[in-house]
Amino acid sequence: MASSEDRAHPGSALEVLKFFLGLGFTAFGGPAAHIALMHRELVRRRRWVTEEQFLDLLSATYLIPGPNSTEMAIHLGFVRAGWVGLVLGGVAFIAPAMILMMALAALYVHFRATPALTGILYGVKPVVLALIAQALWDLGRRTVRSIPLALTGLAVFGLYLWGVHELLLLLMAGAFMMLARRRLRSRIPLTGVVGLPLLASSTFPAPFSLPLMFLLFLKIGAILYGSGYVLVAFLRADFVARLGWLTEAQLLDAVAIGQVTPGPVLTTATFIGYLLAGIPGALLATLGIFLPSFVFVAWTGPLIPRMRRSPAISAFLDGVNAASLGLMAGVLVQLAPASLVDPLTVGIGLLSLAILARFPINATWVVLVGAGVGLLRALI
Numbered sequence: 386m387a388s389s390e391d392r393a394h395p396g397s398a399l400e401v402l403k404f405f406l407g408l409g410f411t412a413f414g415g416p417a418a419h420i421a422l423m424h425r426e427l428v429r430r431r432r433w434v435t436e437e438q439f440l441d442l443l444s445a446t447y448l449i450p451g452p453n454s455t456e457m458a459i460h461l462g463f464v465r466a467g468w469v470g471l472v473l474g475g476v477a478f479i480a481p482a483m484i485l486m487m488a489l490a491a492l493y494v495h496f497r498a499t500p501a502l503t504g505i506l507y508g509v510k511p512v513v514l515a516l517i518a519q520a521l522w523d524l525g526r527r528t529v530r531s532i533p534l535a536l537t538g539l540a541v542f543g544l545y546l547w548g549v550h551e552l553l554l555l556l557m558a559g560a561f562m563m564l565a566r567r568r569l570r571s572r573i574p575l576t577g578v579v580g581l582p583l584l585a586s587s588t589f590p591a592p593f594s595l596p597l598m599f600l601l602f603l604k605i606g607a608i609l610y611g612s613g614y615v616l617v618a619f620l621r622a623d624f625v626a627r628l629g630w631l632t633e634a635q636l637l638d639a640v641a642i643g644q645v646t647p648g649p650v651l652t653t654a655t656f657i658g659y660l661l662a663g664i665p666g667a668l669l670a671t672l673g674i675f676l677p678s679f680v681f682v683a684w685t686g687p688l689i690p691r692m693r694r695s696p697a698i699s700a701f702l703d704g705v706n707a708a709s710l711g712l713m714a715g716v717l718v719q720l721a722p723a724s725l726v727d728p729l730t731v732g733i734g735l736l737s738l739a740i741l742a743r744f745p746i747n748a749t750w751v752v753l754v755g756a757g758v759g760l761l762r763a764l765i
Contacts, residue, residue, distance in 0.1 A: 395465070396433065396465035396466050396470070397466060398466045398469040398470055398473055400465070400466075401461075401462045401465050401466045401470040401473050401474050401477070402473045402477050404426070404427075404431075404477075405458050405462065405473070405474050405475075405477035405478040406477040406478075406480070406481065408422060408423070408426075408458075408477075408478060409477060409478045409479065409480060409481035409482060409647065409648045410481040410647055410648075411647055412454075412478075412647045412648055416452065416453045416454040416649075416650070418748075419454035419457075419648075419649075420443065420453065420454050420457055423439075423454075423457055423458070423461065424439060427439070427461060433461060433464065433465050434461065434464055438464070442457060442460040442461065442464070443457060445460065445682075445685075446460065448685075448702060449678075449681040449682070449685055450606070450607055450608055450609050450610050450677065450678075450681065451606060451607075451609060451675075451677055451678035451681060452609070452649050452650065452651050452675075452678060454478075454649060455475060455478060455479060455649045455651070455675065455678055456475075456678050456681070456682055458474045458475050458477075458478040459471055459474050459475040459678060459679060459682045460474075460682055461474055462474020462475065463682070463683075468683075471679070471682065471683060472679070475675070475678065475679055475682075478648060478649070479648065479649060479652065479671065479675055481647065481648055482646050482647060482648025482649055482652040482655075483648075483652050483655045483667070483671050485646045485647070485648075485652075486642070486643065486646055486652045486653075486655040486656045486659070486667070487655060487656075487659055487664065487667045489642050489646065489656065490642075490655070490656045490659035490660060490667065491659065493638065493642065493656075493660075494659075494660065497638075500763045500764075501760060501763055501764070503763060504759040504760045504761075504762055504763025504764070505756045505759050505760050505763075506637075506638050506641055506642075506759065507730070507759040507762065507763070508730075508733060508755040508756050508757065508758040508759020508760065508762070509641040509642075509644065509645075509752055509755045509756050509759065510637050510638075510641050510723070510724040510730070511724050511725060511730045511731070511733040511734035511737065511755065512641075512644070512733065512734070512737045512751055512752050512754075512755035513637065513640050513641050513644060513720075513724065513752075514717060514720060514721060514724050514725070514734050515734050515735075515737035515738040515741060515751070516614070516644065516737075516741065516748055516751075516752075517614045517617070517713060517716070517717050517720075518717060518738055519738060519741040519742055520614050520713070521614075521710060521713045521714060521717065522742070524710060524713075525538070525710055528703075528706050528707060528710060529707060529710065533561075533562065533565045534562070534703060534704070534707045535707075537558045537561055537562060537704055537707040537708060537711070538707040538708065538710045538711040538714070539711065540558075540711070541554045541558055541707070541708040541710075541711025541712060541715075542711040542712075542714045542715050544711075545618070545711060545712055545715035546715050546718065546719075550622075551618060551619060551622055551712055552604075552608055554708050554711070554712070555608060555610065555705050555708045555709070557708075558704040558705055558707055558708035558711075559700075559701035559702070559704040559705045559708070560701070560704070561704055562700045562701060562703050562704030562707070563697050563700045563701050563704070565700070566696060566697075566700040567697075591628050591629070591630075593630055593661060593662070595662055595665065595666065595669060598630075598658065598661060598662070598666065598669065598670060598673075599669045599670070599672070599673045600673070601623050601624070601673070602654050602658075602669075602670045602672075602673030602674040603673040603674070603676060603677065605619045605620070605623070605654075605673075605674055606651070606673060606674040606675060606676060606677040606678065607677040609651075610705045610706060610708075610709045614650070614713055614716075615709045615712050615713055615716075616650065616651060616653060616654075617636070617640055617713075617716045617720070618712040618713065618715060618716040619712075620636055620639075620653070620654075620657065621633075621636055621716055621719065621720070624636065624657065630661055631657065631660070631661075633720070633723045634723060635657075635660060636657075636720075637720060637723055637724060639653050639656045639657050639660070640653055641752075642656060643656060644748070644749070644752045645749065645752055645753065645756070649675075651674050651675065652671065654670040654671060654673070654674040655667045655670055655671045657670060658670025658671065729758075729762070733755055733758060737751050737754075737755060
């Protein structure tokens, strides 16, 4: 007779490994597309979970930090094959993108001075800005449902550009929304705490260190809310502005190349790790940014539905989500001068944004068209 554990997890670890490994090699188009593929295959075709279970798991991923599609893979792996499935689902989904990003990083290091690669990146960078802008608009329509949330996002946008530390902004936004929901009229004492993050956000070039790099990616993975494009704000703040380990151009190149690979957007960390320390850096960066997702899914899975029913926690999470949009808007402004360098790049960016807003097209095709335009310009 099957045990209760067998009934709870009716599949095998091998089928979890096979499915998510295949998905990791073919899942283009960002988290929304990844989740749509999981739904089509695992709810409609293979019936690993019911529609209701899938929606519950999806809601759970929105309540914890980290990449939504990766956390869905971890959740679904656990539902199908227990703790082994939890690990294999996430690792199999991440590994293909990690391997591809390491290979592309090696090619980038070797060929980045060539006209062809320079041209490709020239055409892709304005598309990346369009992708961030489109994600900001789409998430804003669904997330900003009240005036306090809109004001929170705008305040975070301004304070981020002013130099306030992004982690403090997330906490302050969550706390503000908790107070707003309780209709308290007392003001949040911002004076006195702003000076600290301004100091922390100043540029202090530091020697490269693998342990410090790992801890930075671990921190980002543990606090990353909202769209995967919020990642760019954290990467720029830590690796460009504070430590000086990357240039603005290298960061944009890493994000641009990340758009043409399947799997999680957060494997941009793999690329950056390789630039900084070769294969050891790539592996440690990947481990650091994804490890919190495994921990959060394993730890909070059963508790998350109750968390969302708590008015205080729900308000805090709404504030954090609004703050994430403010961070996205801030990094969009900061990266624009390095991407929109002439009329052609402005045209590529505007046309890409119009296409993404008007047509339900896979973003990968827009990226490839931008790359083609840039390559053609370099060859003419």
